[in-house]
Amino acid sequence: MTNGKQPLLSVKNLQKYFPIHGGVFYRHVGDVYAVDGISFDVYQGETIGLVGESGCGKSTLGKALLHLYPPTGGSVEFEGVDIDTIPVKRLREMRKEMQMIFQDPMESLNPRMSVGSILEEPFIIHKGEHEFDTVEKRKIEILRILKEVGLPENAFDRYPHEFSGGQRQRIGIARAIALKPKLVVCDEPVSALDVSVQSQILNLMVRLQREMKLTYIFIAHNLSVVKYIADRIYVMYLGRVVEVAESQSMYEKPMHPYTQALISAIPEPDPTLKKEKQVLEGDVPSPINPPPGCHFHPRCPYAQDRCKEDLPQLRPVDGNKNHQVSCHFAEEIFNQQPSGTSEPAARN
Amino acid sequence: MAILTVKNLVTTFQTDRGSARALDGVNFSLEKGQTLGLVGESGCGKSVTSLSIMRLLPKPSGDSPEGEVIYDDGTDRFDILKEPAENLLKIRGRKIAMIFQDPLTSLNPVYTVGYQLMETLQVHFPKMSSQAMFKRAVELLTDVGIPAPDQRIHEYPHQLSGGMRQRVMIAIALACEPDILIADEPTTALDVTIQAQILDLMRTLQKKNNMAILFITHDLGVVAEMCDDVCVMYAGKVAEHAPVEEIFNDPQHPYTQGLINSIPKLNTAQKSQLFEIKGMVPDLFSMPKGCRFQNRCPYVAEKCGQPPTPTQVRAGHEVSCIRHGEIDL
Numbered sequence: 001m002t003n004g005k006q007p008l009l010s011v012k013n014l015q016k017y018f019p020i021h022g023g024v025f026y027r028h029v030g031d032v033y034a035v036d037g038i039s040f041d042v043y044q045g046e047t048i049g050l051v052g053e054s055g056c057g058k059s060t061l062g063k064a065l066l067h068l069y070p071p072t073g074g075s076v077e078f079e080g081v082d083i084d085t086i087p088v089k090r091l092r093e094m095r096k097e098m099q100m101i102f103q104d105p106m107e108s109l110n111p112r113m114s115v116g117s118i119l120e121e122p123f124i125i126h127k128g129e130h131e132f133d134t135v136e137k138r139k140i141e142i143l144r145i146l147k148e149v150g151l152p153e154n155a156f157d158r159y160p161h162e163f164s165g166g167q168r169q170r171i172g173i174a175r176a177i178a179l180k181p182k183l184v185v186c187d188e189p190v191s192a193l194d195v196s197v198q199s200q201i202l203n204l205m206v207r208l209q210r211e212m213k214l215t216y217i218f219i220a221h222n223l224s225v226v227k228y229i230a231d232r233i234y235v236m237y238l239g240r241v242v243e244v245a246e247s248q249s250m251y252e253k254p255m256h257p258y259t260q261a262l263i264s265a266i267p268e269p270d271p272t273l274k275k276e277k278q279v280l281e282g283d284v285p286s287p288i289n290p291p292p293g294c295h296f297h298p299r300c301p302y303a304q305d306r307c308k309e310d311l312p313q314l315r316p317v318d319g320n321k322n323h324q325v326s327c328h329f330a331e332e333i334f335n336q337q338p339s340g341t342s343e344p345a346a347r348n
Numbered sequence: 349m350a351i352l353t354v355k356n357l358v359t360t361f362q363t364d365r366g367s368a369r370a371l372d373g374v375n376f377s378l379e380k381g382q383t384l385g386l387v388g389e390s391g392c393g394k395s396v397t398s399l400s401i402m403r404l405l406p407k408p409s410g411d412s413p414e415g416e417v418i419y420d421d422g423t424d425r426f427d428i429l430k431e432p433a434e435n436l437l438k439i440r441g442r443k444i445a446m447i448f449q450d451p452l453t454s455l456n457p458v459y460t461v462g463y464q465l466m467e468t469l470q471v472h473f474p475k476m477s478s479q480a481m482f483k484r485a486v487e488l489l490t491d492v493g494i495p496a497p498d499q500r501i502h503e504y505p506h507q508l509s510g511g512m513r514q515r516v517m518i519a520i521a522l523a524c525e526p527d528i529l530i531a532d533e534p535t536t537a538l539d540v541t542i543q544a545q546i547l548d549l550m551r552t553l554q555k556k557n558n559m560a561i562l563f564i565t566h567d568l569g570v571v572a573e574m575c576d577d578v579c580v581m582y583a584g585k586v587a588e589h590a591p592v593e594e595i596f597n598d599p600q601h602p603y604t605q606g607l608i609n610s611i612p613k614l615n616t617a618q619k620s621q622l623f624e625i626k627g628m629v630p631d632l633f634s635m636p637k638g639c640r641f642q643n644r645c646p647y648v649a650e651k652c653g654q655p656p657t658p659t660q661v662r663a664g665h666e667v668s669c670i671r672h673g674e675i676d677l
C-alpha cells in the first residue's frame with residue numbers, strides 16, 4: 001500500500017538517554033534509557049498509534065521526533081532530510097510543518113496570554129513564511145481557525161483558565177494546526193477528558209485529518225481510542241517497541257505477552273460482565289537499570305531462562321512484515337493462550 | 349447503613365468575575381463497605397465535592413460550604429462542616445482519607461516515602477514507638493505491593509515510577525485504616541495493567557476493613573468494574589443516582605444516556621463519526637434557570653425552564669429531569 005512512496009517521517013534506531021549525575025563530584029553515574037533504539041516510517045495521511053506504560057518513553061519519543069530533544073543516537077528524517085544535521089534556520093522553518101498537541105493544555109498554554117495572542121504567536125514566529133503578514137489578516141485567519149475547531153468567536157479575547165478542559169484542548173489543537181502543518185504529534189490529547197468531550201475531540205481530529213491530509217503520531221494509553229484512530233499501532237515497553245501491527249491485527253492477534261495483558265486488562269464498560277483478567281505481577285522495572293535480556297521478563301508469566309539473557313529483536317510474525325513482535329516465544333505462547341483472553345469477538 | 353450523607357451541599361468561589369456556585373445543592377449518601385462512583389463532565393464539580401467533604405477548599409476564594417456532611421459510623425455521629433478546625437486533623441486520615449489526582453504534587457518531594465508514611469502514623473498514633481512505626485510503614489508498603497519495601501522506604505518520590513507513587517499515596521491513605529476512602533482519579537495516569545493491580549488492591553483492602561469508597565473517575569469501564577452505585581453529576585448538581593447496572597442499562601437522565609452512548613467501543617468502525625453530546629456546559633456565571641442541561645438536551649421542552657426536582661424511579665434510583673416519565677429514552 002505504501003510501496004514506492006517516500007515516507008513523510010523516517011525514524012532509524014532513535015535513542016534518547018538522559019544522563020544521571022550523582023555523588024560528591026556530580027559525576028555521570030548512569031543513564032535513563034528513555035528511548036532505546038526505535039525505528040519506523042510514517043506516510044502522509046497515516047495515523048500511528050503509540051501505546052505503553054507510564055514512563056516507557058512515549059513523550060520522549062514524541063519530542064525527539066520534533067527535535068525538541070536532540071537524540072542521543074539514530075536519525076529522524078522528515079521528507080528525506082535528516083533534521084539532526086540541517087542548519088538551525090532550516091530546522092526552524094521545518095518546525096512549521098511539525099506540531100505538537102500536549103496532554104495537559106493548561107501546562108502548554110500561557111495563562112497570561114489571551115487565546116487570540118496564543119494563536120497569533122506561531123504566525124509571528126514564522127514571519128515571512130506565510131501570507132498572513134498584517135494584524136488584520138491574522139485576525140481573520142484566527143477567527144476562521146477558532147470556528148474550525150468549534151470555539152466561539154469571543155474566545156479571541158478570553159484567557160485559557162476561562163475554558164473547560166475540552167475547550168482548552170481545542171485551543172491546543174487550534175494552535176497546532178494554525179500553520180497548516182503536515183505532521184502533528186498528539187501526546188495523550190484526550191486522556192484527561194471525559195468520554196463525551198473525548199468523542200467531540202476525536203471527531204474533530206478525524207475531520208481535520210481528512211480535510212488537511214494531516215499525519216498523526218497519536219500517543220495514548222487508552223487502547224480503544226488508539227484502535228479507533230490509528231492505522232498502525234506500536235506497543236512500547238521500557239524505551240523499546242515490543243510489537244507493531246495494523247490496528248485490527250493487533251487486537252485480533254496480539255502476539256507479545258505484554259500486549260495480551262494490555263488488552264485483557266481494559267476495564268469493560270459493562271457491569272454485568274465480570275471478566276477474568278490477567279493481572280500482571282510486579283512493577284515496571286526502572287529504565288535506569290533495565291534488566292538484562294527481555295525487559296519484560298520480570299513480569300512475564302511465560303519467561304524462560306533464555307529471556308533473562310537474550311534481548312529479543314523485532315521480527316515478523318508468520319512471515320508477515322506488517323506484524324512484528326520482539327519475543328522469543330511469541331508463537332508458542334499465542335497457541336497456548338486460553339481462548340477468550342485475546343479474542344475481540346468475545347469482548348464486543 | 350450510610351456512613352456519609354451529603355445534604356444540599358453548596359460551594360461558592362469568589363472570583364474576579366463574581367461569585368461562582370460550583371456546587372448547587374448536591375445530595376448523596378455513601379454506604380459502609382460500598383463503592384459509590386462519582387462521574388460527570390470535566391468541571392461539573394467532582395473534585396470540589398471531595399474537597400468540600402474534606403474541608404480542604406482553597407482559602408480565601410472557596411467559601412466554607414453550606415449544607416451538611418454527616419459522618420455516622422454507628423457510635424460517632426457529627427456534621428463535618430460544623431466541626432471546629434482543630435478536630436479536622438483527626439478526622440482526615442483516620443476516618444476519611446483521600447487519594448489525590450496527581451500523586452507527584454501531593455507527595456512532598458523533599459521527604460522520603462518512609463518519612464511521609466511515618467508522619468501520618470505519628471499524627472494518629474502519637475504513642476507508637478518509632479521502631480513500631482517503621483515496621484508498620486514497611487508493612488503498609490508491602491500491602492500495596494511495592495517490591496523491596498525496606499529499600500524503597502528510604503527513597504524520594506521522584507525515584508519511583510508513576511505506578512509506585514500512586515501506590516505510596518494509597519499506602520499513606522490507608523495507613524490509619526480509614527472508614528472512608530475518597531479516590532479522585534486514582535488510576536488515570538497509569539496504564540491498564542498497573543491500573544488493574546491498583547483496583548485489585550483497593551477491593552482487597554475494602555473487604556478487609558469494610559471501608560466505603562467514593563470513587564471519582566471519567567473511565568466508565570472502571571466504574572462498571574468497581575462501583576456498586578453511581579452518582580452522575582452535571583454542572584454542580586446531581587442528575588441521576590442509581591445502582592451501577594441501572595446506570596449502564598437503564599439510564600433515565602438524557603445526560604446519562606448521552607454519556608453511556610459516548611463510550612468508545614473496541615468494535616467501533618475506524619475513524620467513523622462517534623456519538624457526541626453536542627454543545628457545551630454553560631458558564632458558571634450564566635447558568636440558565638431550570639435544568640442546566642437544557643441547551644444540549646435532545647428532549648428539551650418549555651417546562652425545562654423550571655428547576656427539576658429529584659424523582660424516584662424505583663428504590664435506590666433517582667433522576668432529576670422534569671420530563672421523566674413522559675420521554676422515552
Ligand SMILES: Nc1ncnc2c1ncn2[C@@H]1O[C@H](COP(=O)(O)OP(=O)(O)OP(=O)(O)O)[C@@H](O)[C@H]1O
Nearest residue numbers: 018032034053054055056057058059060061287510
Ligand atoms: N528531562 C528528563 N530528564 C531525565 N529523565 C527524564 C526526562 N524526561 C523523561 N525522563 C525519564 O524518561 C523516561 C520516559 O519518560 P516519558 O515522559 O517519555 O514517559 P511516557 O511514556 O510519556 O510516560 P507517561 O505515560 O507517564 O506520560 C521516564 O523514566 C522519565 O522519568
Ligand SMILES: Nc1ncnc2c1ncn2[C@@H]1O[C@H](COP(=O)(O)OP(=O)(O)OP(=O)(O)O)[C@@H](O)[C@H]1O
Nearest residue numbers: 165361370389390391392393394395396397406409
Ligand atoms: N479555586 C477555584 N476558584 C474558582 N473556581 C473554581 C476553583 N476550583 C474549582 N472551580 C470551579 O468549580 C467547578 C468544578 O470544578 P471541579 O474541579 O470540581 O471539576 P471536576 O468535576 O473535578 O472536573 P475534572 O473532571 O476536570 O477534574 C469548575 O467550574 C471550576 O472552574
Ligand SMILES: [Mg+2]
Nearest residue numbers: 058059060187
Ligand atoms: Mg508522557
Ligand SMILES: [Mg+2]
Nearest residue numbers: 394395396532
Ligand atoms: Mg477533578
